[in-house]
Amino acid sequence: MTLAQILPVPSPLANRLSFILKVALAAGLALLADIVFASGATLLEAGSVAGLVALLWLAALLICNPQLRSHPASHYALAGAGLAGLALAYEPGAVATLLFCFYLGLAIFLPRHGSFDNALRWLLRLALYGVIAPLSILFDLFRLGKAGRGARSFGLVSLLGALPLTIVGSLVFLALFSDANPLIGRLLSQAVVALDSPHLADLAVNHVLFLVVALTTFWASIRPLRLRILTSRSAFIGPTPARKGWFGAGAIIPALASFNLIFALQNLSDLAFLWGGAKLPEGMTFSDYAHKGTNALIVAALLAALFVLAFLRTGSPVSANRLVRGLVYAWIGQTVLLVFSCMERTLNYIEAYSLTYIRLNALIFMALVAAGLVLICWRIATSRNGAWLINANALCFSVVLGLVSFTNYDAVIARWNLVQSAGAPQRVVRLDIDYLRTLQGSGALLPLVEATQEPAHASDALMSLRYSTQKRLESQQADWRLWTLAGAWRLRAAGPLPTGIAVIVDPPQDSARPQIRSAPIP
Structure with missing residues (x-):
């Protein structure tokens, strides 16, 4: 329900009141953010009050944008942004901040797009919007200027439209009159001397710059740009047409058989020495075996995933071959076992030395790689398209990030x-x-x-x-x-x-x- 439907007033007046509400909300959020971050702390260094700002920002969007409340797809994005805001309220962090910004942008543009098509394309859309978002307030100021030229009354539209000209013109005339009028020149000199204090000058400049950045950010979310590139539909929509693979079954089958044998050799070695505790050959220690080669094994697993995606496209004749499918399932299963062996190697290394940020993130990354391999296998078995695989991996990644945002x-x-x-x-x-x-x-x-x-x-x-x-x-x-x-x-x-x-x-x-x-x- 829009403001025009709630208030029994003509549509132009309702639109004007709606615009005034957006200006008030954006200005209020900018002032609140300036008060919260007046100490110079960034969002990553702030306290739980940063989560309060995030949740109020979300509430302001719900108030001034009825499409967010009525569009079903936006409800999931709003829920994600709300959970990220709660994580910021509990303990701010980089992961919760990124999740909040992503889901907030998703909620803003989903009503215009119609549906969620492809996570990778949405990531590119939001990144592009983040770059051009500052233009939103400039375009609106330009529109206000044009509206102000045609306004007959001394109203808010004419005031805001004339604001840039008023500020710039006033500064120019003050500079001229300070040279012609000693009184004005003395007052300006006293103001300059007062601002000559490094602390006071830096404080004033920092507040002004922060208010400009904050107002631009909040305004870009309340009145986002309407660009076709941000709302174009994805090429991944609809069923993927059948495509011929780069190689036929006669070339794929020997390659898959050879890869399975090589992976089996590595996995049997890990099962015997890493998992089973068998005695190593003379001159080799368990430390030498377990703590080396983890990066190379992960690269091998990623290359296996890329090979399957590149040469076994959904709908191609090769992917329908039963022998090819069996070899692919066996290879992916061995690759998952290889990833688990890499995780075991990392855990042994942690037990021998200590747990660090890099090693903890490495374990999470390996778990995501294993999940991605299983999803590739499921995609082949159910003949899913590329958009499904991207979205499924994005969902796993966002769930992991959500758990990480609540983990210290x-x-x-x-x-x-x-x-x-x-x-x-x-x-x-x-x-x-x-x-x-x-x-x-x-x-x-x-x-x-x-x-x-x-x-x-x-x-x-x-x-x-x-x-x-x-x-x-x-x-x-x-x-x-x-x-x-x-x-x-x-x-x-x-x-x-x-x-x-x-x-x-x-x-x-x-x-x-x-x-x-x-x-x-x-």
Whole structure:
């Protein structure tokens, strides 16, 4: 239901009121964002209030854009944006921010497009719109200028249309009169002297620039550009016509048979030595076997997937051959087993050394590769088209990103490393502590609290790290702009700091290692 249907007023007046509402919402969101991020923190460094801004942004779109409420396909995108906004309200992060922007853009353009066709094309559309979005406010200012020239009354349209000319002309005349009128020149000189303070000048410039960027962003979502390239229908719509493959069955079958044999050799080796614990040949250690070649095996799995996609197109005569299908199913099954072996190698490497961001992301990536291989197999079995495969993989990827946005990597990494090395405190100091100090988030606090509560496993380095992590979180929670729900829960669960703790002080000039001493908490 539009504003024209709600209000018993003529359509031009309803349209004008609708435009005023959009201006008010965009300006209000820009001012709120400026207040929230006035400390200079980016969205990734802000607190739960960033989630409040995101949810209010979503509510503003629902108020001023009735198509979002009535279009069925937009409901799923709005739900995704809402979940991402809740993740930002719990604890802001890069993944939740990207998901929110993607689903928000999807919800805006789905009513114009009609349906969701292809995830890859939608990603390209939204990326293109992100580049040209600032033009939206410029086009509207140009339209206001044209409307203002024909406006008979001194109304909002004529005011907004004349605003750029008013500002530029006023600055020009002030500059001229400052030279001709000593009084005006003195007032301007005093203003320039006041702004000559580096802090005040930088603060004013930063606020103005941020307001311009924020207003442009919010306006581009409330009144998006209407470009044909953003709403064109995908070529993937409809059934994929039958195509001839690049090679016939006579060439594909020997290749698939050879690939199956080579993959079988690798998989049998992994089953015997990696999974079964068989004795390795003389001169080779388990570390040499398990910790090498993971990247090469993943590349082999990706090449296998590309081969199947390139040479066994849906609807081609080759893909209908039963022998070819059997060999493909066997090869994909072996490739999935190969990926699982790569994951086992990575887990062994983590157990031998420690868990890090890169290794955790590598495990997630391998799981997505395995899921993609299974989807390729299902596509061949059910004769699906390319759009289905892209959308299915995009759905898996978005689900994983959604789970990651509610997961704190620092907590996972710290807990794993501390639990695995709890039986060897010296190893913790030598290996884990150095890496745990690089975790700048507050997620490691509770694992550190649990570790320091066990006297047999605690150490001065662990106590010092807990002290610095908790004090940093307390300082962050004291600022309402940086306060987060997750941080408040962690501080409550951690409890007060002990009465005495080991803190790390700067090393002396003749020593490269930090010195540890005991000191009471101030």
